[in-house]
Amino acid sequence: MDSAANAPHLSRTRPAAIALWLQIIAAMVIAMVVIGGITRLTESGLSITQWQPITGVIPPLTHAQWEHEFALYQATPQYRNLAGPAGMDLAGFRFIFFWEWSHRLLGRLIGLVFALPLVWFWARNAIPKGYKPRLLALLALGGLQGVFGWYMVRSGLHGDRIAVSHFWLSIHLLTALFTLGGLVWTALDLRRLARIARTRPARWTRAATLAAPILAIQLMLGAWVAGLNAGHASDSWPLMQDRFVPQFNDSQGLFHAMTHDPFLIHFEHRWWAWAVVVALVWFARRVRPLDRAASVAIHIALGTQILLGISVILLDVPLWLAAAHQLVGALVVVAFTWGAHVLGRRPG
Known part of the structure; x- marks a missing residue:
């Protein structure tokens, strides 16, 4: 009787589909790590001096907007002590702005690609028993990663620093890689569950x-x-x-x-x-x-x-x-x- 009653619920769970979704997000996180590395190597991380989670999606579109963003960057210690003396002009600023903007945009996309399907899977009762807390924890880690990223940027906007704190950079990177590991681990658990019913994590x-x-x-x-x-x-x-x-x-x-x-x-x-x-x-x-x-x-x-x-x-x-x-x-x-x-x- 209990088995029959539970059968419809079990048939609605989609471990294989959720595993594939998590693998896609893991690939996006890997891309995020690579772009983050390029952002650091090109000294681009301080080019955007404000944290605007919503409006920051749209880059400057007019010359006046570019001049405004460049003026904000010119007030940073990095520009005063490094980029300015090296002769950075607006074209050079647009190059470093591109990498930081791309890094932040991909972070936002990862958040959407995680959150929206999670809501759908949840509403459809497609998440196997015991996995909801883990998925919420992974979502929270993604949000925390964004917060750490801003603290990292902020560490390079004050005093005489010409770069972000390497301590905050390591926290930012390790959080991303820990999240990546969690995504891969959970996807592997779910792939195995899709093959072997009732298998334990x-x-x-x-x-x-x-x-x-x-x-x-x-x-x-x-x-x-x-x-x-x-x-x-x-x-x-x-x-x-x-x-x-x-x-x-x-x-x-x-x-x-x-x-x-x-x-x-x-x-x-x-x-x-x-x-x-x-x-x-x-x-x-x-x-x-x-x-x-x-x-x-x-x-x-x-x-x-x-x-x-x-x-x-x-x-x-x-x-x-x-x-x-x-x-x-x-x-x-x-x-x-x-x-x-x-x-x-x-x-x-």
């Missing part, structure tokens, strides 16, 4: 707990490198300044240097990468007996990322290569999430 395992912080530290260091333009600290590998450990400013103590000095942070990022290699190769070996494809994906993404990182250094941070490095970093997170999900799968 995967659990987080001890192996994932050991490997994830090592990867997260490297992602944070990468954000610090970008925020401090520390990629330009050296164009040689494996040595820096013909030394293993470069010269750095420790006048305010070693901890301050480890978190603020571009040369030392560059050093940390390039060598912590090998801790990530050890951790993820070990992790992938645990995944391999259960899902060879996931293990191979981790190895390919990790190996590609290492080669890109070295190439970025040797070629002095060309924009296209640095953007590719950002892209593959996000794919490493996707591959790791896939592997962690494989390890955490439970019988139905």
